[in-house]
Amino acid sequence: MEFGEEDLLACCGSTRFAHELAKASPFSSLHEAIALARDVWFNKVDVHAWLQAFSAHPQIGHSPPSSSSSSSSSSSSSAHSTSAQWSKGEQSTALATATSSSLQELSEWNARYKEKFGFVFLICASGRSTDEILSELKKRYPNRPIVEFEIAAEEQMKITELRLAKLFSTKAKVSSKDDQYPESTASKKVEEASAGKTNQNPTRTRPPITTHVLDVSRGSPGAGIEVQLEIWKGRQPHPVFGESDGVGWAFQGSSVTDNDGRSGHLMSIVDSVSPGIYRISFNTGKYCPSGFFPYVSIVFEIKESQKREHFHVPLLLSPFSFTTYRGS
Numbered sequence: 001m002e003f004g005e006e007d008l009l010a011c012c013g014s015t016r017f018a019h020e021l022a023k024a025s026p027f028s029s030l031h032e033a034i035a036l037a038r039d040v041w042f043n044k045v046d047v048h049a050w051l052q053a054f055s056a057h058p059q060i061g062h063s064p065p066s067s068s069s070s071s072s073s074s075s076s077s078s079a080h081s082t083s084a085q086w087s088k089g090e091q092s093t094a095l096a097t098a099t100s101s102s103l104q105e106l107s108e109w110n111a112r113y114k115e116k117f118g119f120v121f122l123i124c125a126s127g128r129s130t131d132e133i134l135s136e137l138k139k140r141y142p143n144r145p146i147v148e149f150e151i152a153a154e155e156q157m158k159i160t161e162l163r164l165a166k167l168f169s170t171k172a173k174v175s176s177k178d179d180q181y182p183e184s185t186a187s188k189k190v191e192e193a194s195a196g197k198t199n200q201n202p203t204r205t206r207p208p209i210t211t212h213v214l215d216v217s218r219g220s221p222g223a224g225i226e227v228q229l230e231i232w233k234g235r236q237p238h239p240v241f242g243e244s245d246g247v248g249w250a251f252q253g254s255s256v257t258d259n260d261g262r263s264g265h266l267m268s269i270v271d272s273v274s275p276g277i278y279r280i281s282f283n284t285g286k287y288c289p290s291g292f293f294p295y296v297s298i299v300f301e302i303k304e305s306q307k308r309e310h311f312h313v314p315l316l317l318s319p320f321s322f323t324t325y326r327g328s
Contacts, residue, residue: 001033001171002026009079010086011163012156013056014049017041018079030168031233031250034161041157050153054119056080058087059110060094060133086163090126097129106130109137116141117148124158127207127265139259158254208273209311211280212262217318221261225287228254229266232277239277239299249279273311275304282315284322291319298324 002025008018020040027033098106113121121137128136140148209229213222232239234248255264266280267273278300285294298313312327 001168003167003171006079007167010082011167012037012041012053012160013083014045014053016045016049017053020044029233029250030165033164033168034251037160037164038157041153041160047149050149050156051119053156054122054152056083057120057122058084059114059120060091060106060123060125060137083163086166090124090159090162093127094125094130094133097131099130102130102134106134106137109134109141113137113141117145119149119152122152122155122159124155124162126162127268132264135258161251203271204269204310206310207265207267207269208309209266209278209280209313210263211266211313211315212260213257213282213315213317214261215318216316221257221259222287222315222317223257223259223261225257225261226254226283227257227263227266228281230279230281231274232279252278272307273302275302275307277301280313282317284317288317288319293317293322296322300326 003022004025005015005018005022008021009015012018017037017040021033021037024036024040027036110121121140123133123136125133140151143151211227213225213227214220215222229252230249231252232248233250236248239248253266255266257263279297280300281295281297284291284296296315296317298315300311300313302309302311313324314327316323
């Protein structure tokens with residue numbers, strides 16, 4: 001599927017990023033587009049591109065500026081308009097759960113954050129309440145600027161990935177009613193609820209797949225561990241043991257465990273989860289550099305008859321062993 005710079009600028013507000021990624025278009029799949037986007041973002045653009053992308057976002061809890069006042073170029077104005085629409089959807093949960101006092105506190109902390117770091121507080125807000133966002137802002141505020149700069153770049157990449165999924169889904173609908181890009185259908189679920197595009201309100205109160213990490217060596221939650229969820233979308237129905245499977249996995253969502261060891265939403269809240277093979281991965285090497293496991297991946301299957309059930313897949317971790325189970 002082919003996209004131009006204007007399309008990609010709506011996904012990430014860096015003109016250099018959009019230019020570099022557009023040169024790699026067309027993409028055979030959403031998974032390929034995300035992999036290339038990550039390479040461009042982390043390896044082929046400079047810090048000025050990062051700052052330009054950050055500045056394209058409104059403060060959490062604020063409405064994006066109108067496109068007419070932000071750009072004189074028709075193409076960049078169109079990209080800004082699309083980005084603003086997506087941003088409004090991404091913040092819908094936060095705004096729906098906000099009170100006047102929480103919005104005031106969030107505004108004050110946003111200003112404090114920007115004064116310290118020089119850029120807007122950036123977080124993948126999809127599915128997060130105002131209280132969750134405010135808590136994360138306060139937790140990140142004491143960081144050193146160089147640390148926070150990297151965290152903000154990671155959050156921008158999460159947003160970019162979600163918007164690429166939307167881009168694929170939108171173009172697939174325009175070009176054909178057939179599901180030519182199944183990855184986009186799966187990944188779209190991460191954002192559908194917050195963008196207000198679902199046909200009905202789910203009865204679940206949490207995503208169908210959740211996790212937490214317990215550091216059994218310390219007897220405490222494993223906080224600050226990066227978590228990523230993927231679904232198998234390879235040519236074969238199942239990944240084959242012993243064969244390389246890197247290109248068959250499609251990104252679903254990512255998060256970082258909180259002080260209770262629980263991750264944020266790895267997918268949207270839907271009543272019926274897509275059956276298939278899932279892989280949840282934990283960046284244990286970053287959490288415990290002296291440990292035996294650079295990362296841990298857990299692969300599990302959800303069958304057609306189980307798609308309305310809940311799947312809690314925790315990780316019980318120590319430096320030289322780990323275990324898991326299916327919880328509820």
